């Protein structure tokens with residue numbers, strides 16, 4: 770999943786500020802977004818919250834639940850991997866400053 774404004778950048782944060790925006794922001798968008806840091810939720814945490822919500826739903830069909838868990842798990846691990854590389858790049862670029 771990449772940023773619509775910066776197609777070369779992956780989405781890293783979700784904006785939860787009470788205003789209208791595209792919500793899914795890349796590192797560059799987040800930097801230019803001009804909201805408090807607390808309003809920018811790392812996408813990993815967002816996925817966690819989403820997963821908790823999913824648990825609350827308690828789907829009646831167990832088969833359906835297992836399937837959604839599975840796909841969610843793979844989605845999560847993909848996102849984690851992506852973020853790990855991104856943060857590693859980010860921190861190493863900070864060290865150059």
Ligand SMILES: [Zn+2]
Pocket residue numbers: 784785786788789790791792802804
């Ligand atoms: Zn926003």
Ligand SMILES: [Zn+2]
Pocket residue numbers: 772773774775778794795796797798799
């Ligand atoms: Zn962007």
